[in-house]
Amino acid sequence: MSEPAVHTEALVKTYGRNRGLTGLDLRVEPGEVYGFLGPNGSGKSTTIRLLLDLIRPTSGHVRVLGVDPRRDGVALRRRIGYLAGDFVVNGRQTARELLTYLGNLRGGVPRARIDGLADRLDLDLGRRIRGLSKGNRQKVGVVQAFMHDPELLVLDEPTSGLDPFLQQEFLTLVREARDGGRTVFMSSHVMSEVQQAADRVGIIRDGRLVTVARVEDLRERAVRQVEIHFADPVDGAQFAALPGVSEVSVVGTTLRCRLDGRADALVKAAAAHTVVGLLSAEPDLEQIFFGYYSREEQARVAA
Numbered sequence: 394m395s396e397p398a399v400h401t402e403a404l405v406k407t408y409g410r411n412r413g414l415t416g417l418d419l420r421v422e423p424g425e426v427y428g429f430l431g432p433n434g435s436g437k438s439t440t441i442r443l444l445l446d447l448i449r450p451t452s453g454h455v456r457v458l459g460v461d462p463r464r465d466g467v468a469l470r471r472r473i474g475y476l477a478g479d480f481v482v483n484g485r486q487t488a489r490e491l492l493t494y495l496g497n498l499r500g501g502v503p504r505a506r507i508d509g510l511a512d513r514l515d516l517d518l519g520r521r522i523r524g525l526s527k528g529n530r531q532k533v534g535v536v537q538a539f540m541h542d543p544e545l546l547v548l549d550e551p552t553s554g555l556d557p558f559l560q561q562e563f564l565t566l567v568r569e570a571r572d573g574g575r576t577v578f579m580s581s582h583v584m585s586e587v588q589q590a591a592d593r594v595g596i597i598r599d600g601r602l603v604t605v606a607r608v609e610d611l612r613e614r615a616v617r618q619v620e621i622h623f624a625d626p627v628d629g630a631q632f633a634a635l636p637g638v639s640e641v642s643v644v645g646t647t648l649r650c651r652l653d654g655r656a657d658a659l660v661k662a663a664a665a666h667t668v669v670g671l672l673s674a675e676p677d678l679e680q681i682f683f684g685y686y687s688r689e690e691q692a693r694v695a696a
């Protein structure tokens with residue numbers, strides 16, 4: 394297996410008496426989108442600052458793109474697109490001037506690339522930075538992170554301040570980066586945005602990783618309500634016998650049931666009839682995650 398894009402072992406960061414990280418073991422594989430999820434104060438920003446060598450660990454190991462960020466910081470920064478959680482820009486220059494300047498620091502970025510990203514995020518490059526709204530400043534942050542097509546994107550709460558339409562566009566950018574073979578590490582405290590773009594999700598709590606799961610597996614484990622409309626009445630008992638299917642009711646030509654996990658058996662059984670319509674509520678991954686949280690809590694109490 395190739396070297397992880399991000400690898401930390403027993404990473405600890407204390408701020409005086411305050412605990413930042415208490416022993417973080419993190420492994421992000423090349424080419425994946427990894428959602429780093431946790432409540433406020435759990436250690437997400439601390440982790441990200443350690444990856445970028447903006448702060449130094451109390452103990453433990455960090456490797457980013459195969460190198461130690463403490464030793465190869467300058468060369469490494471060119472290979473990373475970083476958006477800070479508290480991304481702040483100010484000044485008299487225009488957004489275009491700032492982005493061109495930052496692009497030159499990273500070896501030059503084609504003007505068309507900056508224009509293209511700004512266009513997609515609806516950012517007016519001719520406006521002065523200091524006159525921009527919070528949301529527009531965040532767009533500048535997104536453009537500067539993506540514009541040099543970095544091998545690794547490290548994004549701290551990237552969608553904060555973006556309106557829902559732009560959040561979708563941002564998630565498309567993330568998926569495109571992944572499709573282009575890039576690695577994305579993005580923190581969030583909002584499950585719904587992470588589940589749309591991430592391959593895997595890691596949950597951090599109290600400075601350490603509580604669990605890591607593939608979003609696909611979470612979906613498979615999820616419970617959903619399904620409603621199938623058939624052309625003719627069907628036999629409910631036939632469906633109740635299928636794996637994962639329960640609480641079956643048939644009213645007229647409509648079948649309703651609860652589906653646990655994979656939809657395969659249910660879909661194949663339904664396909665033996667004429668299906669007029671099918672409704673399936675999106676599984677609530679947030680609830681599955683709350684399950685993890687509470688299990689973790691119970692284990693701690695028991696210990």
Ligand SMILES: Nc1ncnc2c1ncn2[C@@H]1O[C@H](COP(=O)(O)OP(=O)(O)OP(=O)(O)O)[C@@H](O)[C@H]1O
Nearest residue numbers: 408411412413431432433434435436437438439440
């Ligand atoms: N500079 C600092 N000095 C003292 N304590 C700090 C400092 N930075 C972070 N901490 C503490 O470390 C813990 C983790 O903070 P961190 O900012 O990494 O969390 P976070 O998950 O990014 O939260 P948020 O989403 O609120 O930014 C918190 O308890 C915080 O109070």
